[in-house]
Amino acid sequence: MRLKRKGGYHHGELRRTLLDVSIDVIDRRGVDALNLRELAARAGVSSGAPYHHFADREALLAAVAEEGFGYLEAAMIRERDAVADDATLRLTALGRAYVSFATNHRGHFRVMFRGDLHGADLEKARPRAFQLLRDAIHDCQRSGVAPAGDWQPLVLTAWSAVHGLATLWIDGVLPKKGLNPERLAPMVTTFLGRMFAALARKQPSASRLSRRRARPGKASPE
Amino acid sequence: MRLKRKGGYHHGELRRTLLDVSIDVIDRRGVDALNLRELAARAGVSSGAPYHHFADREALLAAVAEEGFGYLEAAMIRERDAVADDATLRLTALGRAYVSFATNHRGHFRVMFRGDLHGADLEKARPRAFQLLRDAIHDCQRSGVAPAGDWQPLVLTAWSAVHGLATLWIDGVLPKKGLNPERLAPMVTTFLGRMFAALARKQPSASRLSRRRARPGKASPE
DNA sequence: GAACAATCTAAGCAGTGCTTACTTGCAGCT
DNA sequence: AGCTGCAAGTAAGCACTGCTTAGATTGTTC
Numbered sequence: 380m381r382l383k384r385k386g387g388y389h390h391g392e393l394r395r396t397l398l399d400v401s402i403d404v405i406d407r408r409g410v411d412a413l414n415l416r417e418l419a420a421r422a423g424v425s426s427g428a429p430y431h432h433f434a435d436r437e438a439l440l441a442a443v444a445e446e447g448f449g450y451l452e453a454a455m456i457r458e459r460d461a462v463a464d465d466a467t468l469r470l471t472a473l474g475r476a477y478v479s480f481a482t483n484h485r486g487h488f489r490v491m492f493r494g495d496l497h498g499a500d501l502e503k504a505r506p507r508a509f510q511l512l513r514d515a516i517h518d519c520q521r522s523g524v525a526p527a528g529d530w531q532p533l534v535l536t537a538w539s540a541v542h543g544l545a546t547l548w549i550d551g552v553l554p555k556k557g558l559n560p561e562r563l564a565p566m567v568t569t570f571l572g573r574m575f576a577a578l579a580r581k582q583p584s585a586s587r588l589s590r591r592r593a594r595p596g597k598a599s600p601e
Numbered sequence: 602m603r604l605k606r607k608g609g610y611h612h613g614e615l616r617r618t619l620l621d622v623s624i625d626v627i628d629r630r631g632v633d634a635l636n637l638r639e640l641a642a643r644a645g646v647s648s649g650a651p652y653h654h655f656a657d658r659e660a661l662l663a664a665v666a667e668e669g670f671g672y673l674e675a676a677m678i679r680e681r682d683a684v685a686d687d688a689t690l691r692l693t694a695l696g697r698a699y700v701s702f703a704t705n706h707r708g709h710f711r712v713m714f715r716g717d718l719h720g721a722d723l724e725k726a727r728p729r730a731f732q733l734l735r736d737a738i739h740d741c742q743r744s745g746v747a748p749a750g751d752w753q754p755l756v757l758t759a760w761s762a763v764h765g766l767a768t769l770w771i772d773g774v775l776p777k778k779g780l781n782p783e784r785l786a787p788m789v790t791t792f793l794g795r796m797f798a799a800l801a802r803k804q805p806s807a808s809r810l811s812r813r814r815a816r817p818g819k820a821s822p823e
Numbered sequence: 824g825a826a827c828a829a830t831c832t833a834a835g836c837a838g839t840g841c842t843t844a845c846t847t848g849c850a851g852c853t
Numbered sequence: 854a855g856c857t858g859c860a861a862g863t864a865a866g867c868a869c870t871g872c873t874t875a876g877a878t879t880g881t882t883c
Contacts, residue, residue, distance in 0.1 A: 409717055415840065425863050436840070494773040495631055505774070535766065543765025544757065551716040552727070638870065647832050658871070
């Protein structure tokens with residue numbers, strides 16, 4: 380992955396190169412392992428050069444994150460529009476795209492949801508992917524396959540499910556025994572099918588499960 | 602949170618103090634902001650002292666994570682045993698405990714699922730919480746409220762859902778508008794009720810949602 | 824009470840983010 | 854063409870952080 384400059388003094392496309400190398404490093408060794416000096420060396424420039432393209436390390440990460448959200452949005456739209464015009468199917472397609480994106484773009488995904496990242500463009504890019512989910516849920520409600528009323532718990536459920544699966548997978552928490560990506564893909568479909576089919580029904584039992592407080596007066600922390 | 606030593610040359614309980622201050626810092630400013638020199642200063646010792654209790658920074662984080670898993674397991678057991686002896690209710694209680702723990706112990710939770718952390722004790726602590734979920738799902742299957750057969754997708758679904766919700770909340774990704782912790786708690790119950798009630802049914806529609814490949818020949822990355 | 828082990832201090836090395844002062848070369852203008 | 858201005862690069866160095874080393878201090882054990 381060592382990238383050398385073509386010819387002269389100026390690199391020509393250093394910004395893009397820095398992003399590419401960063402994504403590669405983060406993918407293989409994590410965000411903490413990303414080091415601006417090594418990054419510059421890999422791009423074939425001196426250690427000060429990157430600062431002409433990114434204000435600081437955080438700005439570089441923010442750029443990676445923003446790019447990631449662009450790709451995620453595109454992937455979700457693509458998968459959604461590739462299935463039949465059915466609200467439940469489309470919601471499932473969005474979820475599948477989300478998990479698929481995360482596993483296929485670890486480098487991007489690992490950066491996209493860092494709370495410490497800020498940036499004007501990033502703040503705009505994040506809600507757009509969220510908006511896709513919201514719209515899909517709305518369609519489910521409009522076509523009657525999801526219960527009408529407050530959409531927030533529905534969106535939260537759907538988002539949490541796919542985000543949790545993606546996160547657990549990316550962080551390597553899931554037991555690796557017999558759980559490779561090939562087996563994960565159809566499992567995700569089953570998974571999302573169960574989830575969203577469940578969302579599409581009336582849930583009379585939900586009210587029964589009202590919050591029950593634990594017994595008071597415990598020693599160990601909650 | 603500045604902690605001074607009681608009297609003499611030896612601190613007396615430096616290890617515990619270091620853990621406590623670390624958890625506080627991580628909670629308020631994130632893992633990256635944790636700095637061993639500042640940590641030592643806050644504990645009232647020199648910068649080399651912590652290395653007599655933790656091999657390196659990573660070992661310190663691993664200790665925090667391990668402690669977190671212990672607390673999590675305790676909280677899950679406590680909430681589970683506080684509800685009636687009903688498989689679905691108990692599964693819901695476990696999920697509620699999971700999310701509740703994450704929001705109430707950000708400092709621990711932020712460290713617990715870092716893939717780059719290793720340690721003999723940590724490797725043993727992690728699967729124990731997982732085991733609780735697995736057992737609860739098994740009970741659901743045994744009592745007939747969950748579909749028999751492969752338990753893996755069921756556990757994966759339940760875990761992903763609560764983990765995703767916790768992660769999104771912790772990372773501050775969720776829109777803050779009208780979504781404070783007070784409103785989150787009952788929403789979580791609704792959420793989990795929907796989820797696990799859904800898991801508890803036969804899902805004839807799941808097979809209909811088989812994976813459909815996207816159109817081949819795309820330009821942008823997946 | 825002397826030896827020993829555990830704990831802490833002081834000092835310093837190596838690596839990293841970022842800044843500053845300077846250099847290079849491309850683009851546009853007359 | 855030649856001049857000029859600016860973007861993009863270099864080299865050097867400061868501040869901070871993780872970690873190590875050598876030595877000082879204290880509690881414990883025989």
